[in-house]
Amino acid sequence: MDFKLKIWRQKSAAVKGRFETYKVSGITGGTSFLEMLDVLNEELIAKGEEPVAFDHDCREGICGTCSLYINGRPHGPDDRVCTCQLFMRRFKDGDTIIIEPFRARPFPVLRDLVVDRSSFDKIIQAGGFISASTGNAPDANAIPIPKRNADKAFDAAACIGCGACVAACKNASAMLFVSAKVSHFALLPQGKVEARERVQKMVAKMDELGFGNCTNTYACEAECPKGISVENIARMNREFLSAKLVTDK
Amino acid sequence: MALAGLFLITFLFVHLGINLLLLVDDGGELFNRAAHFMASNPLIQLFQWVLFAGFIIHMIYGIILQVQNWLARPSRYKVEGYSHLSPFSKFMIHTAAIILLFLVIHLVNFFFKAKFGHIGEVNYEGMVLEDMGGLVRAQFQETGLVVFYIFALIILAFHLHHGFQSAFQSMGWNHSRYTPFVKILSTLIAILVPLGFIAIPICIYFNLA
Amino acid sequence: MTTLDPRIPEGPLAQKWTNFKAKAKLVNPANKRRLDIIIVGTGLGGASAAASLAEMGYNVKAFCYQDSPRRAHSIAAQGGINAAKNYPNDGDSIYRLFYDTIKGGDYRSREANVYRLAEVSNNIIDQCVAQGVPFAREYGGYLDNRSFGGAQVSRTFYARGQTGQQLLLGAYAGLSKMVSKGKVQLFTRRDMLDLVIVDGKARGIIVRNLVTGEIERHSAHAVVLASGGYGNVYYLSTYAMGANANPAWVAHRRGAFMANPSFVQIHPTCMPVHGEFQSKLTLMSESLRNDGRIWVPRKIEDARKLQEGKIKANDILEEDRDYYLERRYPAFGNLVPRDVASRAAKERCDAGFGVNETGLAVFLDFSDAIRRLGRKAIEEKYGNLFEMYQKINDEDPYETPMMIYPAIHYAMGGLWVDYSLMTTVPGLFAIGECNFSDHGANRLGASALMQGLADGYFVLPYTISDYLADQIQVPRFSNELPEFKAAEDGVRARLDRIMAIQGKQTVETFHKRLGRIMWDYCGMSRNEAGLTKALGMVQELQQEFWSDVKVPGGPGEFNAELEKAGRVAEFMELGELIIRDALNRRESCGGHFREESQTEEGEAKRDDDNFTYVAAWEYMPGNAPRMHKEPLQFEVVQLIQRNYK
Structure with a gap:
């Protein structure tokens, strides 16, 4: 198969970018994007x-x-996959494919299609953890956790932090990412202790x-490669809201 | 934002209830009495200010959020994505602008006229009331206004369709059991409330009531 | 050649770690604040070590080449993590986990290390649960276990098919907590390009900032390498694209010995190679072997028809299917260890029974399990894996059997470390896959996660303190020392040299060719003639590389090709060492199968008399490397020929 590619090229964060057009040919359907x-x-x-820089x-x-x-x-036309698992058989021979970097103010472009997503790390550093220092842990089976809760916590924890939710959102909101982490811990008894401060x-x-901000457009859920739900x-x-209402001054 | 929105929806219900009295075939008496009650009851007068506050809060928050949202993506995509899950949600600020315009015209046409201007009076068994019904009937003879009203109310339908169920999500009320019901309710409200409002100019214009 | 002393503590096996901890020197809290530790790599080992050491009070600088510590390749581990909890009450114990690991490693690992690993395995599960890792649970709310290759008990804890991800996010959360407290400084998108040694001790590293291209110097009182394995030497593997051996290899050049490099693991259940543009192989979790049955056609003509695409798997009658693992190894069946399963697949395919167009694939069939348990149960257990398989291969594994083939997956070999996880360079530690210590010649499934976290959470914090207790008087190091300058100059010179070549071939072509040589001559099956030939080929390839490689752009900018060139240059040197080690070891053990050393039935044959040692290689500039031996002494376990029949 042959494709025409329009790719965003930008030398560094400091300079302006533009689209460039390229052609690739002889691509088989089993080739990944x-x-x-x-x-x-x-x-x-x-x-x-x-060469085109991409992460x-x-x-x-x-x-x-x-x-x-x-x-x-984000991550292309297939639902629930990352770009790396998008295969060219998903496109038609001769298609024009427009490839842009994820865009959001907190995701500045570093070069071409590479963006800086370290803002996600900063959000986790702000409280996305359970403060269990090494060596303090009680026996793993000391607290039984209902399977339903454990499963739901897992569903939220399956987030891979790729930023597709931000890229897809018309508001560049990170609510799905942050809520997945908050939910993961809020659903587990271990996470309850710090839940109010964390959120x-x-x-x-x-x-x-x-x-x-989130305006409940749900593009994030539609584009999330791991199917994280807006329930989170x-x-x-x-x-x-409950933390704001009850936390002491 | 969500709370103010839900509050405004309750107002819509009250407003619609009273408006529908116009369709009662009694020469507008019931409607005029209701309008008089709304305009004179001290509790309602007080509540009017709460309503204003609700509008203002809803608008200010809406604008702040929208500006923040625009700032969050300084360079736009060449190809814009879409969300197939909630199509109306993408245009809330646009529908809001049209609704605001409608609101201004609407207030000028009725509310301010009733409040500060002079409108005709009717006499019901010795009780002299302002003839709001008459005013409405007179206004809705104008084709342009009727068309604009219908258009604005359809836009309101879009706004409500997303707004009602979205408010629940924003308040954290999402539950696998109840959310589907809320979504159906949202659609129903979005269809029925504007439809009720639309019925009035149409009926009056075509002289059906 | 010298004999290496692993400095194993006194006492009976089960008491050694307790004895070590009892006697290890400590550093008081005020002094810990004055000590800095560099950790390279933020996978399970690196992140857990960074979190633990920072909690203890040390100042940690953590480095990774990814844009976030959370993306380290530990995240891709699917199946699970072993621990000797014995929750299912099936007779498991610390000793049994220890024994299985030693046996699984074909008696080429150090008893004391493996015992310690089994000993701390239970603490790992406790720690992870406390951090909020959502392990699979039963309806009663207690933790669930499953069985894995090489074991007859169910001791594997798991979080669907994403155990590595969940464990890494746990360790990453711990790391993030310490970043927020200012005890860990995070340096992402950095490649370590040299180790700095001052007065014989590891005191710093030189890194390249992958965004700006700047060369940076970082100093510390000790350096910990947690940079993972070197499987990418083989080009096609289940490793991440960026996974590299630079940190380990530059340390090797600076005097750290590399042990048993020829011990690489070839995982039996990967998706087969499908095309020439393919850049990596995708693993299908070994847990699939719990319910899937592996087979090829019994008749060669059926295999031919499959290869030509004339028939499909489901056209072959039950009695014409050869469940070769169940046939050859009735006791373990489809759950034999990875090396055995891989070799058996290769044996069938070499004999012409492969089932896809390349003839390099076997079936993994779930129809029995679906019949027995129902589709829903299978979906619940393996849903995400089946989905992934379908995405990649465009075939529904619920309807037709999966096709699998072995692929490079893990490196058991690595930097030689003593019992304290210290390399031959004082102050330089190596943990996780980066070291060689615990898996011998073959790693059991669900043991890599266990080792990474054991080293980071529960072993290194004790052993590094023991080392640092002597260092409390040593003030912080200045980056301006001549040793730092010399190292930086060396790094710059090497980068400039690569940039100056401007030949004709891309880095990728060299990497592909290296991978091909390694896979063909030093893969699942090796022999003297092939290895000797491969050695010459890799040496020639290196010469060609240094005269004809083409790297665009410049060194002072974001330059993915330059990164890759540096990595491939090291892979080629490492590949050479792998071949030398494979040549030296004229026995078959674990993942290392020498055709000259097999039983009449074609099973691997160890040579305990001559090869019960760790081969640790010393870098000799300009010369062939020199081998040192660490004899393996077995006090508790009796060496027997592995038997899974």
């Missing part, structure tokens, strides 16, 4: 041009490094970093 970009890059290098690492859909906003959708600190950090956003709202 990133492997297609590898092919392009090999050709660019051979021609003496600079990627595990290439099995779990590390959350790959991003890319493909034809108007307030994480939300405050999220706002401070310049993410937008409601849970976080609940947690946040």
Whole structure:
């Protein structure tokens, strides 16, 4: 198959970027989207041009490094996959594919399609943890946890922190990411101890970093490669409101 | 935002209830009596200010949130994505602007006229009331206004369709058992409330009531 | 050649760790504040060590090449983590976990280390649960276990097919907590390019900032490498694309010995290679072997028809299917250890029974399990894996059997460390997959996560304190010392040298060619002639690389090609060492199968008389590396030929 690619090129955060058009040919359907970009890059290098920079690492859909906003959708046209598990058989021969970086004020472009998502780490650092220091733990079976809760906590914890929710949201809101983490801990007895402080600190950090607000458009859920539910956003709202109402001054 | 929105929806219900009295075939007596009650009862007068506050809060918050949201994505995408889950939610600020425009015209046409201007009077068994019903009937003879009203109310329907169920989510009330019901209710409200309002100009214009 | 002393503490096996802890020197809280530790890598080992050491009061600087510590490749581990909790009441114990691990490793690991690993395994589960890791639970609310290859008990804790992710997020959360307290300084998107040694002790590292291209110097009282394994030497593997051996290899160049590098694990259940553009192989969790049955056709003509695409798996009658693992190893069946399962698959495919167009695949069939347990139960257990398989292969594994083939997955070999996890360079520690210590010649499933967390949470914090207790008088190091400057100059010179070549071939071509050589001659099956040939080929490849590689851009900017070039240059040197080690070890053990050393039935044959040692290689600039031995002494376990029949 042959494709026409329109790719965002930007040398660094400081300079302006623009779209460039490229062609790739002879791509098989079983080639992954990133492997297609590898092919392009090999050709660019051979021609003496600079290859396209893009983030990627595990290439099995779990590390959350790959991003890319493909034809108007983060991680491309397939539901519930990362770009690394998007295969070219999903496109038609001769298609034009427009590839942009994830865009949000807290995700500045570093180069071409690579963006800085360390704001997610900062939100976690603000309180996305249970303060259990090494060596303090009681026996793992000391607190039975209802399977339902454990499963729900897992569903929330399955978030890979790729930022597709932010990229998809018309408001560049990080609510799905933050709420997944808040929910993960709020659903477990171990997490309850710090729940009130946690939700307030994480939300405050999220706002401070310049993410937008949630207007319940649910594009995040639709585009999340791990199918994280917006139920988590409601849970976080609940947690946040009740924490605000009852926490001492 | 969500609370103010829900509060405004309760107001819509009251407003609609009274308006529908216009369709009662009694020469507007019942409606005029209700309008008089609304305009004279001290509790309602007090509540009027709460209502104003509700509008203001809803608008100010809406604008602040929208500005923050625009700032959160300084450079836009070449190809804009979409959300197939909640199509109306993308246009809340736009529908809001139209509704605000409608509101201003609406207030000028009725509320301010009744409050500060002079409108005709009717006499019901010795009780002299302002003829609000007459005013409405007179206004809704104008084709342009009727069309604009219908348009604005359809826009309100879009706004409500997202707004009602969205308020529940924002308040944290999402539950696998009840949320589907809330969503159905949201659709119903979005259809029925504007439809009720639309019925009035149509009936009056086409002389059906 | 010298004999290496692993400095194993006195006492009976079960008491050694207790004795060590009782006698280890401590550092008081006020002094801990004055000591800095560099940790390279933020996977399970690195993140858990960073969190624990920072909690203890040390100042930690954590480095990773990813954009976030949460993306380290531990995240990709699927199946689970072992512990000797014996919750299912099936006769498990610390001793049994220890014994299975030693046996699984084909008696090429150090007894004392493995025993300690089994001993702390239970604390790991406790720690992770306390951190909020959502392990699978039963309806009663207690933790669930499943069985794994190489064991006859169910001791594997899991979080659906994403155990590594959940454990890493736990360790990352702990790390993040300490970042917020200012005790951990985080340096992401950094490649470690040299180790700085001052007065014979590891005192710092040189890194390249991958965003700006700047070269940075960082100093500390001790350096911990938690940078993972080197499987990417083989190009196609289940490793992350960025996974590299730079930290370990530059440490090796600076005097750290590399132990048993030829011990790499080839995982039996990966998706087969499908095309020439393929950049990586995707693993299907070993847990699938709990319910899936592995087979190839019994008749060669059926296999041929499959290869030509004339028939499908479901066209082959039950009696024409050869469940070769169940046939050869009735006691363990489909749950034999990874090396055994991989070799058996290769044996069938080499004999012409492969089932896809390349002839390099076998079936993993769930139809029996679906019939027995129902589709829903299978979906619940393996749903995400089945989904992933379908996405990649465009085939529904509920309807047709999966196709799998072995792929490079893990490196048992690594930097040589003593009982304290210290390398041959004082003050340089290596933990997790980066070291060689616990898995011998073959790692059992669900043991990598266990080792990473054991080292980071429960072993290193004690052993590094024992080392640092002598260092409390040593003031912070200045980056301006001549040793730092020399190291930085060296790094710059090497980068400039790569940039100056401007030849014709891309880095990728060299990496692919290296992988091909390694896989063909030093993969699942190795022999003297092939290895000797491969050694020459890798040396030639290196010469070609240093005269014809083409790297665009410049060193002072974001330059993914330059990163890759640096990594591939080290992979080639490491590949050479892997081959040398494989040549030296003229026995078959674990993942290392020498064709010259097999039984009549084609099973691996160890040579305990001559090879019960760890081969630790010393870097000799300009010369062939020198081998040192650490003899393996077994006080408790009796060496027997592994038997899974």
